[in-house]
Amino acid sequence: MSERRTVESGPSRHTHSTPAASFPTHNSPRTWFLTSSLSPLCIRLIRLLLAHGDYVVACLPPHEIEDEDRSAEFRELINECKSNRKDREGWKDRLRPLRCDGRSMGQCGAAIAEAVQVFGRIDILLCCKSEAVVATVEELSATPATRTLVRDQFETIFFSQVNYIKASLPQFRAQHTGHIMILTSIGGHIGTPGMTTYTAATWALEGYCDSLAYEIAPFNIKVTIVQPNKEIQSLTNKIIFAPQLPFYDNVGEFSMAPSMREMLGNVLNANPDTALDPSDPDQIQYRYPRLPAAAYDKLVMETVHALTAIGGHENPPARHIVGFEGAIAVKEKLKTVTEELEDFVEASVAVDIFESELQNEARLGHSVIEAAAPSAASDA
Numbered sequence: 001m002s003e004r005r006t007v008e009s010g011p012s013r014h015t016h017s018t019p020a021a022s023f024p025t026h027n028s029p030r031t032w033f034l035t036s037s038l039s040p041l042c043i044r045l046i047r048l049l050l051a052h053g054d055y056v057v058a059c060l061p062p063h064e065i066e067d068e069d070r071s072a073e074f075r076e077l078i079n080e081c082k083s084n085r086k087d088r089e090g091w092k093d094r095l096r097p098l099r100c101d102g103r104s105m106g107q108c109g110a111a112i113a114e115a116v117q118v119f120g121r122i123d124i125l126l127c128c129k130s131e132a133v134v135a136t137v138e139e140l141s142a143t144p145a146t147r148t149l150v151r152d153q154f155e156t157i158f159f160s161q162v163n164y165i166k167a168s169l170p171q172f173r174a175q176h177t178g179h180i181m182i183l184t185s186i187g188g189h190i191g192t193p194g195m196t197t198y199t200a201a202t203w204a205l206e207g208y209c210d211s212l213a214y215e216i217a218p219f220n221i222k223v224t225i226v227q228p229n230k231e232i233q234s235l236t237n238k239i240i241f242a243p244q245l246p247f248y249d250n251v252g253e254f255s256m257a258p259s260m261r262e263m264l265g266n267v268l269n270a271n272p273d274t275a276l277d278p279s280d281p282d283q284i285q286y287r288y289p290r291l292p293a294a295a296y297d298k299l300v301m302e303t304v305h306a307l308t309a310i311g312g313h314e315n316p317p318a319r320h321i322v323g324f325e326g327a328i329a330v331k332e333k334l335k336t337v338t339e340e341l342e343d344f345v346e347a348s349v350a351v352d353i354f355e356s357e358l359q360n361e362a363r364l365g366h367s368v369i370e371a372a373a374p375s376a377a378s379d380a
Contacts, residue, residue, distance in 0.1 A: 021048050021305050024313040029094075031055040031119045032311065033112070035102055035164045036129035038064045038074050039236040040291075041300040045126075046077065048308055050091045057115040057122070059100040059164075061129070070288050102129060102160030108167040116171055124311045125168045127161040127205075128183040130233040132198045134261050135242035140197060145284060146242045150197050157201035162208060169216065178221045179312050182209050183303075185230045186326045190333050192230060194260040213318065224310055227330075228303040228322040230260075234289075236300060239264055241276065241285045267291075 032049055034042055037058035049056050058074075065071045074097075081091040096118050100111040115122055133140070133153045140146050165180060172178030187199045188206040206225055213223035244261065267289055268274045274287050291299070306322045321327045341348070 021052075022309045023052055024309070024311070026312060029053045029055055030123035030312050031057065031115065031121055032124045032126060033057045033059075033115055033122050033164075033168070034126050034128060035059050035161060036061055036064075037097070038070055039128070039130075040073060040296040041232065041236045041304060042128055043073050043077055044297070044300060045304045045307055046095070048304060050081075050094055051087070052308070053094075055094045055119045056096070057111070057119070058095060058097045059102070059111055060097055062099055062101055065099060067288070069290070102163055103155050105163045105167065108163040112164075112167045112171060121175055122168060122171055122178065124179045124181060125164065125172075126181045126183065126307065126311070127164060129156060129160055130183070130236075131156050131238040131240065132195060132234045132264075133240045133242065134194055134264060135197070136194055136245070136248055137196050139242045139245050139248065142243070142245065149240060149242060149284070153197045154201045154204070157198070158204045158208070161205055165209075165212070169221075172216070172221045173219045176220050179316060180209070180212075180221065180223045181307065181311060182206065182223070182225045183233070183307070184225060184227055185233050186227045186321060186330055187230050188225065188227055189330045192260060195230075210318075222313075222316050223318065224316045225319045226303070226306060226310065226322060227319065227326065228306075229326045232300060232303050232322075234264060235267060235291065236289070236296070239268070239287050239289065241265070241287075243282045243284065264289075 032054055034046070034056065036042065037046065037060060042058075046056050046058060060071075060074070065074075078095075078097070080088050081095055096115065098111045098114060100107045102108060112122065131153070133149050135146065135149070140150055161182070168178070168180070172180075182205060184202050184206060187195070187202045192199050209223050209225060216223070241261065265276055268276055268287050271290050274290050276285055276287070277283075303322045306320060310316050310320055321330055
């Protein structure tokens with residue numbers, strides 16, 4: 001591999017809200033392994049990585065690469081890599097597309113082996129495969145076809161990514177270093193009505209990785225979960241709409257917030273090529289959103305820059321929430337959990353057989369919070 005100068009971390013000064021891409025300090029190019037590479041987010045990430053001098057193994061799910069519209073932007077990237085443009089020099093030698101179905105453990109193992117054979121190592125595994133099933137629990141239980149969507153959602157979000165993780169662990173252990181990054185959403189913290197199966201599969205993957213992080217820490221393998229807003233993943237990957245049951249049709253009248261079905265449907269219906277078919281409401285409908293390139297840039301670049309800044313970091317965070325709105329939403333959820341814990345602290349300590357100092361501390365903490373509340377109110 002050709003050597004290149006060390007790149008210092010830290011964003012450049014920029015006039016708009018999204019900072020320029022930054023990378024952790026490193027002495028040689030890193031090798032990134034992307035488990036799914038056809039989304040607008042991943043294609044923009046690949047461009048930044050290649051421009052930076054890194055190597056990229058780009059896995060291409062067969063059912064996506066065969067969709068001409070879905071794969072069009074990636075094919076444009078390949079043409080760029082093969083072009084004579086001065087700013088694309090060397091790109092084709094540092095990008096390795098691999099056709100791989102993550103649902104097959106054998107294919108995942110073969111892809112990892114080929115990556116190591118071609119580039120010598122893997123430094124960062126980015127698990128970024130996603131799709132969203134939009135349906136309530138009852139809507140997913142209505143027919144055999146909708147019940148199958150539940151298993152398919154877990155195959156896509158959970159099992160396929162677990163297969164890549166398991167396939168990569170022997171290589172990371174042998175290297176005694178590696179970074180596993182999981183791109184999910186704040187759906188890993190906050191439940192979303194109308195996307196129950198998506199949320200469940202996301203929580204499953206995050207729980208798996210939380211436990212995994214302890215198991216592999218002795219081998220100097222790091223794990224980071226990156227959580228942008230839900231629309232980042234939803235609007236850059238396949239959306240699947242199960243038929244709506246009539247008694248859920250008007251639920252929005254009793255809620256101040258529009259439903260996810262309504263919001264995502266409005267985005268798709270704004271483009272005639274992706275509009276949902278109202279004449280066949282009893283069929284499952286599959287769509288890849290299509291937004292203008294500038295809209296995708298605005299939507300995903302903050303997340304792309306977060307990935308480049310954290311990937312391969314010597315001391316990365318266990319979790320990183322992307323964006324101010326997501327951070328506020330998660331803080332509110334954690335605040336609610338804390339308040340409920342304090343409200344029911346007596347019920348929690350009541351099950352203890354023996355009186356202990358911990359019980360007293362728990363009760364005392366509850367009393368302190370109650371005492372502080374009126375004081376804070378009077379200060380306001």
